[in-house]
Amino acid sequence: MPEGDALYRFAGRVHGALAGKVIRAARSHGPGPVPQVERLIGATCLGARSVGKNLVIEFDNGLSLRGHLRMYGTWHVYRPGQRWSRPEREARLVLEVDDAVVVNFSAPVVELLETRALPVYRPLAGLGPDLLAEEFDAAEALARFRDPLRADLTIGDALMDQRVMAGVGNIWKHETLFRCRQYPWARVRDLSDEQLLKLIETARNLLLASVGRPNAFGLQRRPAMYVYMRAGQPCRRCGTRLRSARQGVDIRYTTWCPTCQAPAAGSVSAPPPPEAPHRPG
Incomplete structure (x- = not known):
């Protein structure tokens, strides 16, 4: 599933193609x-922006589009007359201006809304602080982690809860946990505020690095993967064989280093599900 950094890049391309321009054609295909x-x-497009894993496009007639790509959706920008890289039957939405064609392919969620409703529209209003927002509120994210309803969640699950902070998916969950040496099955209630704030800060900096914005790592590109999709391979830090097991309500696989991300001594952590060494992380 495209994560917050991917949506940020998509929003930049769509904004560059449409902002300040009049929509000459707009059509949608099934299903x-x-x-x-x-x-x-x-209508004239006022701009496009990412909100966590959502892309919002606003127009001067009081309407906005919201799109969520889920697993397989994507946004493309073409020149007029340019051949598309995917068949038109896969196009969910097509917007044309004088010098560009913006196409959404295969997104399960594309909807037209009144712009004034966006602040209270549940799929957006219910999100936690956006990790790529200029004014990211780490204290608010920490407060959401500390919600009593999340106390017994594993930290691997909690990191992907978009109501805590918006933008982390399976890729950056893996890399955040590894860089913080955090066992994925530790319960939120067993982590200190300092540990949670380190996870929050690391996740934000990974996403910032991925989109080429200033970050604490000093990177100007997408960071290298330490554990994601590397199940069964040696840890890049210590050489231990990486393990992988099912985790979460979506039954995704989480890969971790048993040495670098060992459970804290004395902590009460749920044991991981049966190992699945042949599945990627």
Whole structure:
């Protein structure tokens, strides 16, 4: 699933193609075409932005589009007349301006909303602080981790809860936990505020690095993967064979280093599910 950094890049491309320009054509294809998308024809695009894993495009007629890519969706930008890299039958949404064509392929969620409703629209209003926002609020993210309802969540699950902080998916969950030497099955209640703040800071800096913005790592590109998709391979830090097991309500696999990410002495942590060494992390 595309994560917050991918949506940030998509938003930049869509913004560059549409912002300040009049929509000359707008159409949607099935399954589930976007109702009344033709209402955007003649409107001027005010801009596009990412909100966690969502992309929001606003227009001067009081309407906005929200898209969520889930696992397989993507956004493409083409020149007029340029051949598309995917067939038109896969296009969920097409927006045309004088010098560009923006196409959403295969996103299960694309919807037209009134812009004034965005602040209270549950899929957006319920999100935690956006890790890529200029004014990211780490204290608010920490407070959301400390919600009593999340006390018994494993930290691997809690990091991917978009209501805590928006933008982390399976990739950056893996890399954040590894860089913080954190056992994925530790319970949130067993972690100190200092440990949680370190996880928050690390996740933010990984996403910032991935989109080429200033970060604590001093990187200007997407960081190298230490554990994600490396199940069964040697740890890049200590050489221990990486393990992988199912985790979470989505039953995804989590890969970790048993040495670098060992459970804290004396902590009460749920044991990992049966190991699945042949599945990628």
